[in-house]
Amino acid sequence: MRFAHFSDIHLGFQKSRPLQDVEQDVFERALDDCIRRSVDFILICGDTFHANIPEMRVQKFAFAALRRVHEAGIPVYVIYGSHDFSPSATSVIDLLVETGYITNVQRLASNDDGTMSLGFVTDEKTGAKLAGISGLGASKDITYYEKLDRGPLEAEQGLRIFMLHGAISEMRTADDAAQAADAAMPLSYMPRNFDYYAGGHMHRYNRGKFDDYPHVVYPGTLFAGFHSDLEENARGATRGYVLAEFDDTGITDVRQIEIKNCEYDMVRVNATHKTSHAVNEEIGQKLAGAEPADKVVILSVSGRMSEGKTTDVDFAAISDSLQKKGAVEVKISRRQLSSAEYEITESKGETAEEIAVNSFGENIGQVDSGVAELTGRRGVELAKRLLDILGRPALENEPLNVYQERITGEAMAALELDGEQK
Numbered sequence: 274m275r276f277a278h279f280s281d282i283h284l285g286f287q288k289s290r291p292l293q294d295v296e297q298d299v300f301e302r303a304l305d306d307c308i309r310r311s312v313d314f315i316l317i318c319g320d321t322f323h324a325n326i327p328e329m330r331v332q333k334f335a336f337a338a339l340r341r342v343h344e345a346g347i348p349v350y351v352i353y354g355s356h357d358f359s360p361s362a363t364s365v366i367d368l369l370v371e372t373g374y375i376t377n378v379q380r381l382a383s384n385d386d387g388t389m390s391l392g393f394v395t396d397e398k399t400g401a402k403l404a405g406i407s408g409l410g411a412s413k414d415i416t417y418y419e420k421l422d423r424g425p426l427e428a429e430q431g432l433r434i435f436m437l438h439g440a441i442s443e444m445r446t447a448d449d450a451a452q453a454a455d456a457a458m459p460l461s462y463m464p465r466n467f468d469y470y471a472g473g474h475m476h477r478y479n480r481g482k483f484d485d486y487p488h489v490v491y492p493g494t495l496f497a498g499f500h501s502d503l504e505e506n507a508r509g510a511t512r513g514y515v516l517a518e519f520d521d522t523g524i525t526d527v528r529q530i531e532i533k534n535c536e537y538d539m540v541r542v543n544a545t546h547k548t549s550h551a552v553n554e555e556i557g558q559k560l561a562g563a564e565p566a567d568k569v570v571i572l573s574v575s576g577r578m579s580e581g582k583t584t585d586v587d588f589a590a591i592s593d594s595l596q597k598k599g600a601v602e603v604k605i606s607r608r609q610l611s612s613a614e615y616e617i618t619e620s621k622g623e624t625a626e627e628i629a630v631n632s633f634g635e636n637i638g639q640v641d642s643g644v645a646e647l648t649g650r651r652g653v654e655l656a657k658r659l660l661d662i663l664g665r666p667a668l669e670n671e672p673l674n675v676y677q678e679r680i681t682g683e684a685m686a687a688l689e690l691d692g693e694q695k
């Protein structure tokens with residue numbers, strides 16, 4: 274028997290048409306691969322979609338692909354992630370649950386004594402027992418773990434799988450922490466002695482073995498859900514899903530199944546002690562021999578120039594010329610480019626996500642509030658979540674007043690405020 278484990282697919286993340294096509298293609302090929310291998314079931318551990326209401330184009334191909342899986346007789350078990358959950362509005366996940374193409378695994382109930390109980394969903398064909406807790410954004414799900422009554426979960430017999438969407442301290446590398454700077458929880462928050470811990474939220478493939486926690490696995494994103502994921506792809510990161518084999522004795526094999534996405538070209542230029550003119554020249558030379566057709570090109574320029582302004586490096590022209598040569602997409606990373614002649618002080622960070630977190634972190638000390646949610650690390654997470662919500666675009670044909678009301682509702686829910694949403 275075998276199951277496939279996915280997470281952080283982030284359908285709808287890509288903004289340009291060529292990368293949207295790759296995103297769709299990768300998703301469809303991955304699910305078709307599962308059908309071809311006759312997996313017994315599929316797990317998706319959160320952030321299946323990049324937003325709770327993705328655009329119709331995304332919903333259409335996702336529904337079609339999941340219908341094929343359903344018709345092949347393969348159940349799909351999911352939890353929400355921090356991106357596709359909404360406390361105030363219906364999520365596309367709820368629509369897919371209604372069609373019967375997927376099952377939401379979370380069976381969480383509050384007890385009178387303040388603890389919380391978690392129930393199992395049993396996979397009919399294999400008898401595997403699944404329990405899971407969704408990611409709620411701003412690491413709010415951690416409060417569920419703190420109240421979780423783990424005894425009955427640990428006493429359950431049979432093959433047990435625990436699905437989660439969150440960072441586990443023991444598994445997190447410094448790079449992970451920089452990429453998604455939210456709170457991590459200790460492994461001991463999970464019920465012990467499950468056969469397999471199916472993780473989501475961390476975008477890099479990672480597996481660990483610990484006492485009482487034999488298989489803790491993060492498949493990572495399928496393609497990209499952060500801009501930095503594309504750069505990691507260009508540096509050679511293998512993306513795909515995890516295939517786990519099991520029998521009556523437990524898990525017998527765990528391995529990553531690679532799903533190729535697209536071709537990349539990574540061009541790095543060290544600008545240290547060079548003039549802006551020399552940097553332009555060097556970029557030109559390095560790109561002259563490049564064959565960017567049908568590739569995603571990542572141009573990374575870093576270092577402190579001796580002369581000229583960072584704006585003298587003509588990234589727009591470079592990007593144009595690469596696109597004329599047929600590049601699928603040109604991503605320019607210049608966060609670590611500076612000049613001795615013109616210093617600009619900015620919040621540090623490589624990605625928009627990091628910059629936001631760092632800026633909030635540097636400024637949150639000025640918030641004079643007795644409310645714990647608005648200060649410290651929790652305040653930073655809440656601010657990041659609000660920024661994410663407020664940056665969401667209107668849906669196609671969505672009237673302005675409906676859009677405003679929806680976004681206001683989402684923001685109020687994130688702040689845990691009731692009241693007139695007008």
Ligand SMILES: [Mn+2]
Nearest residue numbers: 281320474498
């Ligand atoms: Mn994610």
